[in-house]
Each structure stands twice: as structure tokens, then as C-alpha cells.
Amino acid sequence: MRRLLALLIALVLLLPAGSSLADNAYVRGELVIYSSMYQFVLDMLDEALREEFPNLKPGNNGSFFVYGGTSRLINQIYGEMEDGVLGCDMLLVAEPALSLELKEADYLEPVPVPDAASLLRFPYDEDGCWYPVRVCNMVLAYNPELEQQWAEKGVTIPKTFQVFAADRSLKGLIAMGDPLSSGTTFAAVASLTQSNHYGRQYLKGLASNEVQVISGSDSLAKIRSGEIAAAMILEESVLKALKDAEDAGAPLTDLACIYPDDGVILIPSTVMTVSDAHSKNANAAACKAVEQWFLSEKAQKLILQGYMHSVFREMEQVPFGSIDTNELIRKDMGVNWENVFHSREEINLAWMEIVANHQGR
Structure with a gap:
């Protein structure tokens, strides 16, 4: 037993500073995310989430994601709001106005992101109800x-x-x-x-x-x-x-x-966590961890691999073949x-x- 404990301590010490792997192992339950990102990006994110959250269960036939065009997903969400419960726990859709709408309807759970003001180069909700996560x-x-x-x-x-x-x-x-x-x-x-x-x-x-x-x-x-x-x-x-x-x-x-x-x-598309009262799996605790992960360097590099721009203020890398993100902001x-x-x-x-x-x- 002592040998096993010593091995575990050694493994923890080998983790890079700031690693959340140990914490994320405690994230459990099911999770469903509505998203309009292209399927090849969702496949990358799905694999990364499985690695980062090994005990979190994909809630949509083996995937964390339900794909659909944003406008179609919005119509679906409107229908689900009539019953008061959405068919998802998180949203990653393209059109930021939906974030304002769902916040006003009291459907969103605030999520703290430390130093968001210095981290992000696009607006976010000061109450923590939504953050930009990718830029189309x-x-x-x-x-x-x-x-x-x-x-x-x-x-x-x-x-x-x-x-x-x-x-x-x-x-x-x-x-x-x-x-x-x-x-x-x-x-x-x-x-x-x-x-x-x-x-x-x-x-x-x-x-x-x-x-x-x-x-x-x-x-x-x-x-x-x-x-x-x-x-x-x-x-x-x-x-x-x-x-x-x-x-x-x-x-x-x-x-x-x-x-x-x-x-x-x-279009600085947002990530949102649905409150337990209105979500499919009532798993806001897990959603908060996942939402914070989407604003990690690892997740933002996957966004770049998906040919979208990063929301990080200090991210100099751009998608393949694109131009400087800050230049685009000036032309927006x-x-x-x-x-x-x-x-x-x-x-x-x-x-x-x-x-x-x-x-x-």
C-alpha cells in the first residue's frame, strides 16, 4: 500500500505545473453539448474530452456532442424551452445573441474563469454566464x-x-x-x-x-x-x-x-452551461470544469486546428493560411x-x- 501511495505521489509530481488531470478525474456523470462546429472539429474535441475527463460519460450515443446548424439548433431550443428543460447541458453555438437570450430567460449557470479580462480579447459576460471560445x-x-x-x-x-x-x-x-x-x-x-x-x-x-x-x-x-x-x-x-x-x-x-x-x-462564438433546473442531466458541476477546459491552451490549439481563431489575447498563432487575428479585429x-x-x-x-x-x- 505504501509503495502504491509513493507511486501515485511520484506521478502527481511529474505532472506539469497547473495540470488539472487529478482534479478532472473526479468529474463524473453524463454530458451532452449542442454545437454547430464542423464534425471533424467535434471529433477532435470529443477525443480530447475523453482524455481530460476519463470518468465523464458522453451522453449522446457515445459522443459528447449533438451537431446542428446554429439557426436550426436555436429553433430546437425554443421548442424545448416550452417544456422548461433543454436536451443538453452545455451549448457551443455560433451566434452570440442566443447567449443574451438564454441569460435573460435565466437558463444559464455562471462559471468563474479567473483573469478572464486579461485572458480574452473578445467581450464576455461579467456574471460568467457565457464566454467566447472560438472566432469564426x-x-x-x-x-x-x-x-x-x-x-x-x-x-x-x-x-x-x-x-x-x-x-x-x-x-x-x-x-x-x-x-x-x-x-x-x-x-x-x-x-x-x-x-x-x-x-x-x-x-x-x-x-x-x-x-x-x-x-x-x-x-x-x-x-x-x-x-x-x-x-x-x-x-x-x-x-x-x-x-x-x-x-x-x-x-x-x-x-x-x-x-x-x-x-x-x-463571430466570437460562445460556450454556455445550462443550469441544473433546465438541463438534460442536471450536471452543472461537471459542465463548469468542461467550460473552463475550453478556455485552456490545449483546447484553444484545437480550435486553431479547426481553422478558427483563438479568443486568447496572447495567442499569436493563427489558423493555417489565415492572417493575424488582431488585424482582423481592426477590420471587423x-x-x-x-x-x-x-x-x-x-x-x-x-x-x-x-x-x-x-x-x-
Whole structure:
């Protein structure tokens, strides 16, 4: 027994300073997390959580995560709120306005994060109800190999979001995601239609340009094939395609990001813990440990591997092929999340009336 105790003490002494492995071994129970992150990122995070919390049980058929587009998850959450209990214990969704909404509804459990002000370069809830954990970046994408061919046809590749919707030479030649299912696309629409940007006229421009509302993967394929000239898309989708091709030994020269001259749209997506009164497994104690882990260096490096930007103030590393995060912050057009929270239905209705109802006409 003494020999075993001595071995355990030796192992603890070998752990790096600040390691939480010993503490996290006591984190137990089941855990379900709603998330809109791409599945390959969730797979990485799932594996890391199993290693960090060996006695915590994945609560969704062997996984900690339930995947869905943010806007679809929000609709699901609204339905579950009618019964007062969500089908999850934590949330990692793209659209920060939901954090404001759930806090106001008293659905969130405060989680302390020491030195959050010095740790994070994006806003967080001072009561600890939500923190940014990853940063998505909405940009434009195009095919550099075809730029001259497009020019010869009288089509100019847009260098701004404004031109993307206003230049009629692009009619039928642009694409973007669906804000009714994608939270990041919804955030982009909310930003671009703010009165201090382009207003609802922006939606009319998209409709007049007969924007194709398709998935990110379809947009990338059509850009490369020359079916469309440009797309509004998440930077991470482009960066992943470029990295996958490079890893396969066939680097792409027919795909690139445009960081619009009128600004990028950053979405600092949040992590939230649902209070025991409203959560699936009533396991807020475990959720707090997991939420704090998401704001660890190990977790933030996984975020970078997922082609998203870190929320850490001192993190100099950027996703593969991207540019400096602080430079993007300086170029950020911004989103009024409080306005999004209170105007969600209005924004969705405007999209449906002006853009969606004109599809295929």
C-alpha cells in the first residue's frame, strides 16, 4: 500500500505545473453539448474530452456532442424551452445573441474563469454566464485562375461585401449560405443590414443579383469550376479545403479568400452551461470544469486546428493560411448582438420576404 501511495505521489509530481488531470478525474456523470462546429472539429474535441475527463460519460450515443446548424439548433431550443428543460447541458453555438437570450430567460449557470479580462480579447459576460471560445470569420472567396476570364466577360471579382450585392455584372454569379439554418450566415446578414452599414437595401441587392443560397461545399465547388464568380463564406471552409489539398500533395491554385476592404465579419462564438433546473442531466458541476477546459491552451490549439481563431489575447498563432487575428479585429464590421437578440424574427422575415421568396423566379 505504501509503495502504491509513493507511486501515485511520484506521478502527481511529474505532472506539469497547473495540470488539472487529478482534479478532472473526479468529474463524473453524463454530458451532452449542442454545437454547430464542423464534425471533424467535434471529433477532435470529443477525443480530447475523453482524455481530460476519463470518468465523464458522453451522453449522446457515445459522443459528447449533438451537431446542428446554429439557426436550426436555436429553433430546437425554443421548442424545448416550452417544456422548461433543454436536451443538453452545455451549448457551443455560433451566434452570440442566443447567449443574451438564454441569460435573460435565466437558463444559464455562471462559471468563474479567473483573469478572464486579461485572458480574452473578445467581450464576455461579467456574471460568467457565457464566454467566447472560438472566432469564426465571414469573408468572400474566388478563383484567382479565372479572374482574368471573368474580367473579359465584364465581371469584376468583388473586393467588398457592398459590391458583392450591388454590382449587377455579378447577377446569378454569387452564392452564400442560408441564414435560416446557419448561425454565422445569419450573423453576417444581421451585420450587413444594420443601419450603420447597408440597411435592408442590402437584401434587395442580393435578390437583384439572384444570389444562390447553397452550402459552403457547393460554393467552393462552383467557384473552382467557374459556375460562380464569388461567394460569401466562412474563412474556415476555404482554409480547410486548401490544407486538405496541400496534405494530399495537390495544392490548390484555383481557390482563395478575399478579406473585404469594407471589413470582415467576426463571430466570437460562445460556450454556455445550462443550469441544473433546465438541463438534460442536471450536471452543472461537471459542465463548469468542461467550460473552463475550453478556455485552456490545449483546447484553444484545437480550435486553431479547426481553422478558427483563438479568443486568447496572447495567442499569436493563427489558423493555417489565415492572417493575424488582431488585424482582423481592426477590420471587423461588428454585429450589434443586443439588436440581433431582439430582432431575430424580424431579420429572418426580411430575408424570407426579400431574398428567399425570390429564389428561382
